[in-house]
Amino acid sequence: MSDFKLNVRNINDIHVVDIKGYLDAHTAPDLESAFSKLLDDKKFKIVVNCKNLNYISSAGLGVFMMFIEEVRKNSGDIKLSNLTPKVYNVFDLLGFPLLYDITQEETDAVKKFGA
């Protein structure tokens, strides 16, 4: 039932991860391995486009928590964009907007890296 898809593309040195579907305990490892790979390849400028993300559970949120510290240590960031109101609410409850850079549009996030 839980369907999750993930795609990584890059805009210059910024890597955009499109995530789609349900991000829960079953699918979180997929995102985790995608992040691990980016970090292994020393790619620390990451934008996660959540346009098609329908649901995120605490396990899904945990994945972001796992990597943010290391990414920032390497003067990179994980930015989130295009969150649907419902998903935003989940992030908001946990206080993600306080910890993460969340933008309306992907282009805004990309621009912020450029600056």
Add this chain to the structure above:
Amino acid sequence: MKKAFLLLTSAGLLVLVFIGDLIRRSLDIEMGWLGVIRDVLLIVAFVLFYLLIESMWKREQSPVKKLGFGLVLSIVIGIAMLVLSFIPNSDFDIKGYSLIPLGFDVVVLANILGIVVGALMIIIFLSVRDIILSKRRKGTRRNFLLLTALLLVTSLTSFAAEPLDTSILTSILFALTITAMLMNAFRLSWIVYLTKREKMFTMLFGFILFCIFIGFDIMLLSSSMVGKSLLFYSPPLKSFCSSISVFSTIYFGMTFLSTLFHLPTAEAFDRKMTEVTSLHNLSRLVTQVFDFNELVESVTRMTLDVVQAKSSWLEIIKESSTRTISLSGIHDNNIETVGLKNISHSEVTEIVSANGSSLRDTVLQTRKALVIDDVENDKRTEHLSDIKHKIGSLVIVPLQSHDNFIGILYATKDIAYGFDKDDVDVITAFADQATIAIDNSRLIEKSLERERLLREMMVAQEMQKKLLPQILPDFKEVEIEALSTPAFEVGGDYYDYTMLDEHHLGIIVGDVSGKGVSAAFYMAEMKGIFQSLSKIYRSPKEFLIKAHAALAETIDKRWFISVIYIVLDLRTGKLQVARAGHCPMLYIAENNVRFVQPKGLGLGMGSPDFFALTLAEEEIQMQPGDVAVLFTDGITEARQSSGEEFGYDPLLEIGKTVRNNNAIEIRDAIITAVDTHMGHQPPEDDLTLVVLKWRKPSTIL
């Protein structure tokens, strides 16, 4: 002790006879009844000697080793006999039926020859006995005993007779003995079970022994020096030795011929034997499948044995979470190369890369073994460079059970056209066995894993249940109702209360991210923190800051606990709320139903400083009849089969209608609405609800 006795006695008797012979020669006396005693002494001596040899005899040795032993012994003694027979200058004089030695040297020679040849023949006889009896069939033992009996009887008929006096009885018995010898000479089935190498040796040994024993036969003829000496020494012994020698000649001759005829099929027989053993071992392996790695190692090791391959390895298709793997789904990522034998990972990679994957695809599509007879010149393997020279031929066999592919077995030989049809058949049969073993191993692993998870879940569920308050407090100022239902897979919902002092009630509702034992563990930690720190740090904000600091040290980066914490002053109805990443509080006041959501990160998120900085606290003055509802996301995320979540709005709607109801009615109204929304779906997550209602002054007595 016994051996020493046997040795000394027999040696003593032989020496006695020797001395007697010397005396007889020097005094030139007639033997008469002394001759009978001499024969008896000799027979006893040899029987004792036989018992000595028998007591030191090793029966377990293989026939080939026995042959080798007999060969060495025969050569040594044969040479010794030849040399000895040329030493004496004198001879025997024939007088009637008796032999008269002409010099002392022949007496000495006769004694030495008699002892040595007698001993040799006893040993040879025992060797041949063991060889014949090593593979018994019906009658083997009986025939051999018959032969032995005839040999002994024939020998004894010449007891106390003159050396050259042969009776008719002896001749008849000798003929019977020969018949028995022939019967026994065909007991050669042990040859079949020898390996090719052993057969080569057996053939060689058999031939040499055959020749040596022909030599013995000739030397033992009555007219030769050796024959005469033996005859003089003891006619029964001479008869016995001749018979053994003749029998050995026949038997070794047969051994040689039989091995010669078996030699062409020796290799095939060897191979069949290995195949049978390997298949047998593998079928035993099917029951020993608890260690998967060991199993795959055994499979490739046996592949080497079963077809005499040079190298072998196995590709195991990893099981994905989606049960069946379609053909197209099999690619490098979910294939694991294991059990490499005589080949390195890089060489395997070279073989299966690029065109190699097309080899694999061919096997998977045809579901049949693929044989490349000549790797160097085959188009399908032209992508190989260096390794091409190492591999002559290649076999690729799919491991499949029903419609599932489990893996692919590879075997190589260093010569081209190394795998004939038999090899391919065997390796295919072998692959089927391996499939069953691997399949079973996986099933066992899976059911063990499931069992383990189930037990873990039960422990966690039990833990979680015990962490929640068993009874709720009863106050005159405030009504409290709570409900917490764990989902089947243990979640991490937690709620608890404590009296901070006489007048302050603290209530916490939380949700540990994740599930299972670790969730229950963090929950227990949370309970400890709550029960201890809440009494020291009175304001909700202060408490949460300290709780975060305590947790941040131990909690895994990806884990967090969301909590909402309220402190109610029972005298005034003053309600303080702080929230750490948790669902907001539903507050139902007269004409105003709202969510109270002060800012705050989940516990375990962010540095302690940042956490403290961003945490906010709100204060509400409860009015009589006001209701505060704390809940977890199990309520708002309760899903319909269509996936639609319950959400927050229905809570607000319910809030508008229930303000005049008591706490238990409000709790049930919300639970009923959630249940109705879910239909008959079982809840996916824990669901926790705590309802507080500040009583109207009129109800306070």
